[in-house]
Amino acid sequence: MDQAENLRNIIKKQNQKDLSNARVIAVTSGKGGVGKSSVSINLAVQFTKMGKKVIILDADFGLANIEVMFGVIPKYNLSDLMVSGREISEIITEGPEGIKFISGGSGIAKLVNPDKEQVKRLVNKMSELENMADVIIIDTGAGISPTVMEFLVASPETIIVTTPEPTSITDSYALLKALSMNDNFRREDVSIKMIANRVSTESEGHNLYEKLNMVVSKFLDIDMTYLGIIPMDNNIVKAVMKQKPVSIIYPASASSKHFEEIAEKIMNDGTDIPPQKRGIRGYLKSVFAKNL
Numbered sequence: 001m002d003q004a005e006n007l008r009n010i011i012k013k014q015n016q017k018d019l020s021n022a023r024v025i026a027v028t029s030g031k032g033g034v035g036k037s038s039v040s041i042n043l044a045v046q047f048t049k050m051g052k053k054v055i056i057l058d059a060d061f062g063l064a065n066i067e068v069m070f071g072v073i074p075k076y077n078l079s080d081l082m083v084s085g086r087e088i089s090e091i092i093t094e095g096p097e098g099i100k101f102i103s104g105g106s107g108i109a110k111l112v113n114p115d116k117e118q119v120k121r122l123v124n125k126m127s128e129l130e131n132m133a134d135v136i137i138i139d140t141g142a143g144i145s146p147t148v149m150e151f152l153v154a155s156p157e158t159i160i161v162t163t164p165e166p167t168s169i170t171d172s173y174a175l176l177k178a179l180s181m182n183d184n185f186r187r188e189d190v191s192i193k194m195i196a197n198r199v200s201t202e203s204e205g206h207n208l209y210e211k212l213n214m215v216v217s218k219f220l221d222i223d224m225t226y227l228g229i230i231p232m233d234n235n236i237v238k239a240v241m242k243q244k245p246v247s248i249i250y251p252a253s254a255s256s257k258h259f260e261e262i263a264e265k266i267m268n269d270g271t272d273i274p275p276q277k278r279g280i281r282g283y284l285k286s287v288f289a290k291n292l
Contacts, residue, residue: 003236006161020237021130021279022130022284023130023157024138024279025043025138025155025266026137026138026139026140026152027138027139028142028152028158028161029040029142029173030033030143030162030171030175030176031142031143031170031171031172031277032143034161034162034168034198035197036139036142036200037139037222039230040139041069041095041099041261043245043259044056044099044245044247045245045247045248046263048099048254048266049247050263051268052134052267053065053133053134054135055099055100055137056136056137056139057078057204058101058199059139060141064104064105065101065139066101066103066104067101069240069245070286071243072094074091074093075093076090076091076103077091077103077104077235078103078105079150082121083118087125088126088128088129095155097248100132100133106169123284127280127284128145129280130281140152143171143177147227149178152179153182153184154286155190156189156283157191158190158193159195160172160195160224161195162194162196162197162212164194164198169212171230172212173212173216177220187208187222187234193224193227193269195227195229196208196209196226196229197232198230199229202229202234206226227262228265233246233253233256235253236253238250246259247259255281
């Protein structure tokens with residue numbers, strides 16, 4: 001192989017890499033305790049069953065929900081990458097079914113305002129995830145903290161998890177209102193989708209969506225896409241107690257079937273996302289723009 005052919009192959013590989021940016025999906029909620037992290041890990045399981053390579057970034061800093069729900073203790077977390085000089089491969093922990101995740105960990109709390117060099121290292125090192133995953137799920141914190149807002153504003157796709165509880169509905173609206181008022185929020189650059197969790201029937205879930213979407217569309221000029229329901233299912237409770245995703249240990253359960261349907265819908269709905277709105281590097285640059 002001559003030098004010219006070798007160069008052409010390098011350029012070809014680079015172009016293929018640029019076109020295969022990982023899909024970044026943020027999962028969030030207006031309040032805690034509505035099943036947000038359960039949705040994240042079970043969607044990850046379903047995406048994996050579809051042949052996708054998935055990495056979850058636990059951005060609910062300090063609470064470590066993902067590792068608890070997986071029943072796995074990470075050796076290192078995100079702060080070890082930014083402060084201690086660990087490599088990206090060292091902070092990735094493997095969970096069940098080959099799903100990988102990165103723990104935010106309690107140590108990240110001191111990095112609320114990271115310096116420029118720490119952010120550059122984070123962006124550069126996390127960019128390596130492009131070669132490791134087809135889908136990167138950002139499990140954000142709950143509520144409207146500045147950190148949550150930064151992660152959501154940067155995300156091309158956001159899934160909001162809500163339940164029929166009145167406080168969950170009002171807090172979901174408050175979250176979307178705070179997002180819409182953010183100076184960096186661009187309606188045309190983001191797709192917001194909703195999952196109705198812990199509902200009894202399909203109609204209850206759809207009614208929940210219609211109520212929330214009506215006020216969100218009227219007062220915030222945001223149109224949400226409805227992904228479907230996750231029904232009340234005691235198998236989810238048992239799975240949480242066993243620290244395993246319900247989609248793995250109870251694959252025939254009603255909740256698992258709905259997670260499967262929603263995962264398929266997400267994959268089918270994502271075919272029109274342009275390459276420039278994909279990828280973890282651009283996402284993190286947007287999150288930490290003020291620090292760069």
